[in-house]
Amino acid sequence: MGTRGPYPLVDTTPAKTILVYRNGDQFYVGRKFVFSRRHVANFEALLEQLTAQVDVPFGVRRLYTPTRGRPVRELDALQTGGKYVAAGRERFKKLDYIHIAPRKPAKMRKLKEIKPVVHCDINVPSRWQSHLRVSRHINVFTNGRLFIPPVKIIIPKFSLTDWNSVLATIGEKVFPLGGVRKLFTLDGHLLDNSKDLQDNHFYVAAGLETFKSLPYWRSTHVPGEVQQKYADAEKHPQKKKKVSSKGKEPHKGDHAPPKTQDSVYYAKEGKTKTPAEPLVQTGADGDVYKAQNPTKDTQGAPDVKEDQDVKVEVPVDQAPAEVVREDEETGDTTDLDGSQEREGEKVSEAVERKMSWEWKPMNQ
Known part of the structure; x- marks a missing residue:
């Protein structure tokens, strides 16, 4: 039987580290991404993980090289320490991605407290400080x-x-x-x-x-x-003004009359009222209608005297009251009394006649 070589039980392929930029963003400094074949099986799985890490509209769909913009479609084409540009479905935008430097935060100037100018060694109370x-x-x-x-x-x-x-x-x-x-x-x-x-x-x-x-x-x-x-x-309350007792003499100014110059109810001294001049100037003989200086037209003209028989109408309130005599009133009252007595006598005679007429038949 032939012998077999050792079977690798564990994948010893080292992980790769890449730096990913965002397409068309000149201020995005890039983000490092580490992946291995154990966690990333294919290129599509890599794009899904890049979508979660890099904020790209509609997700990461393509990878480009930063200088020439060539598309990358396989995991083996990625190099360790390489730089790439993640994009969606849009085209590659040429920018100097490699030289994008991170912006340093502006140094915050320390706000110095403005202290008052000290001119002397006067100690100000803490209340005002x-x-x-x-x-x-x-x-x-x-x-x-x-x-x-x-x-x-x-x-x-x-x-x-x-x-x-x-x-x-x-x-x-x-x-x-x-x-x-x-x-x-x-x-x-x-x-x-x-x-x-x-x-x-x-x-x-x-x-x-x-x-x-x-x-x-x-x-x-x-x-x-x-x-x-x-x-x-x-x-030790505040001292009040002393009030003069009955035995002591009052101050001169206590019962002094009010000053004339300050009061509107008293006439001022040194000024006397001048008599008012008459509004109508009388003539030479005391007539108010006679002119003092007659004109040329009236010189030599005779004066017409008033008639004594002319009656002058006097207002009712200025006329003298008339006296009413009481004889006429008394005479009228006596006539009324006499007529009443006569009527009473006639009534009494009629009653006597009627009673006498009724009495006679009863006796018969």
């Missing part, structure tokens, strides 16, 4: 609820630009009647801007109601420094 840059840590009481401890709230820096956002942030932790609408200091000063907020300070949140003045600073959760500050302010 950190304004709208750092979040605020505040402690908030509920208005009118003295026995509820203050709530510690952190207000982020992006909320400090809008006062309504600050109130909304406080309203998530504090629940006064009607929601948080106002923010007061412990002594009742109303705040309306985030610039007035100070770090690690105590405030009172209120709704639509007014501020209720209570000793919030006496709470055990308030530090001793804050308690001492408000205790000193309570012991």
Whole structure:
């Protein structure tokens, strides 16, 4: 019997590494692809794997050499370390694929923080240095609820630009009647801007109601420094103006009349009203209709006097009242009374006659 050579149980063909470009893309730097005969049985299987790796419209259908654009149709034609162009069903587009270099990312310039120019060694308070840059840590009481401890709230820096956002942030932790609408200091000063907020300070949140003045600073959760500050302010309130007592003489300016120059109800001194001139100028003899300087046409003309028998019509309200006599009224009343008496007598006579006529037949 003849002898047989050793049968290869394992395929020892080495894997191939190729670099694949995209057809017509001058910015695609190429992608490495490693394949072996154990995983890629034929050329069609290679094209399917290239379709998954290289984004080509309608999938990879052809392979070309990068310089002359010759098509490759077999696996054995592929060389290790070779460069090829993957394309769809379109024609080969001539480009310098081999010298496509990857673009280096542009260096990001570091944004340098602009610092203020220092002219002197003045120490600025931290309140102004950190304004709208750092979040605020505040402690908030509920208005009118003295026995509820203050709530510690952190207000982020992006909320400090809008006062309504600050109130909304406080309203998530504090629940006064009607929601948080106002923010007061412990002594009742109303705040309306985030610039007035100070770090690690105590405030009172209120709704639509007014501020209720209570000793919030006496709470055990308030530090001793804050308690001492408000205790000193309570012991030494602001001095008020003294009021003059009954025994002391009042100040001269207390009962002084108002100044004439400032009042509209008093006449100013040094000015007297001048008498008004008559609107109608009387004539020489006191007649308002007689001209003082007669013209040439009226010179020598006689004056016509008024007739005394001419009646002048007087308005009703200016006419004298007429007196009505009472004799006529009394006479009329007497006539009425007499006629009534006569009628009564006639009625009484008729009744007597009727009764006498009825009485006679009964007696008979």
